[in-house]
Amino acid sequence: MKGKEGKVSRREFLAATAGFFAGVAVGSGGLLLLPGCTQKTAEKQVNTGAEKVQIKEVIPKPPWKYEKIDPQKAAQIAYESWYEGFCTYAVVKGVFKALGEKVGEPYKSFPLEAIRWGHGGVVGWGTICGTLTGAGIVTGFIAGKEGEKMINDIVYWYSTTELPIFEPKNPKATIKNKSVSNSPLCHISVGRWMKKENVKFFSPERKERCARLAADVAAKTVEILNAWKDGTYKPAYTVSQAKKYQITAQNNCMDCHAKGVPPLPGT
């Protein structure tokens, strides 16, 4: 992980530190124990007076340390987590919890409440499916700019694949249908599936579908990251949407434009 050292800067002591460590200050680099300050002593200090410890909180730069994990493990966590915090939260927790168990930080401390807002296509506005916002966050933090190829791949796969695929061991509801969204938009994706299943938005079946979709996106994201770790990842979809259409776009233009929505100038 390049650039770690360069990113470290001073942090304030916790206020409680001042009394006990009077006359003692902290260097600029993180936890430092000098020779003579043994592990036992240090840990005792920590254990008996945790509030006296300064915590240096910096966020590592991508790429984050990655170890291959089981896509189905991430999927199962994502499925269960949907019912805690919806779609974006579910995908990020599915991948990061599995990675946290294997790798540790920064996955363990990643604050899931910070990215929960992606649900329902951004707090219910029906735009990008929140599972894809989750996949963008996962690939972005793990792989940095290289992750952009991955999220482009995942969006294409999402838009062209019959979903959901995942079959939970203990489903919370029974659903009958899969559907192809032909769009990464929450409104269109969930709307097409609801029409096929003939259920309403606030139904157990719709919730179950979205939970399983989160599992699918978590698994797909892990498959790509595992291949990337192996050095075998090749993007399946290398199209630049903006260059293809001369505007940012999906691939379902005629859903709107054939119905009379005016095309853009020059198209």
Next chain:
Amino acid sequence: MKGKEGKVSRREFLAATAGFFAGVAVGSGGLLLLPGCTQKTAEKQVNTGAEKVQIKEVIPKPPWKYEKIDPQKAAQIAYESWYEGFCTYAVVKGVFKALGEKVGEPYKSFPLEAIRWGHGGVVGWGTICGTLTGAGIVTGFIAGKEGEKMINDIVYWYSTTELPIFEPKNPKATIKNKSVSNSPLCHISVGRWMKKENVKFFSPERKERCARLAADVAAKTVEILNAWKDGTYKPAYTVSQAKKYQITAQNNCMDCHAKGVPPLPGT
């Protein structure tokens, strides 16, 4: 910032630590100097052997420490940053760079390449405007679940306001028009403006419009966060889109549905 201590766990030493600090290990709480290890000594250790220092990489839980900043300062940084990394990157950098100068970590180390993928409505797919993804990330990390009200507010404001407003001191291109997007979607927002301005997507004018829009969203986000810091923030738009429409949705239904796109069951 609640929960910091609870979130800290062990991290590996940097490999280089092992030799110099043989027999010395690290407690579980971050940087710790024991009595007798004076500031001068510690800093010398750090200064003369920075590579021997362990760095604790954990991500703090929201709410992150916040100090009021000048919205126009964030806007100017966002405007300039658009030309480095596009819309999501620009908004996050606009706010976090200004905060980093005032507050320090974790803003300073926040890795902007991890969230660049939001550009063009998620790597060019034309979905949620990348400035709004940036605003979601900013409000989510700073305010946690409370940030969801903020991003809902910002999406509504974005969709109903003539933009761009921001006037850079040294514009990179001249533009004539503002437009109301009536949608948080990149494709619709930029498409409507391009039609009014009569320019193509890969034109200096379109880029300038998006850079100024990033400035506007950064400024709006800071205004809300400043009010929140003062304890005076009240969401201006409290509607739940999903409850209003019985599906996740925007407010421009007739753009598509009046043209013949089938409505959903029960609507």
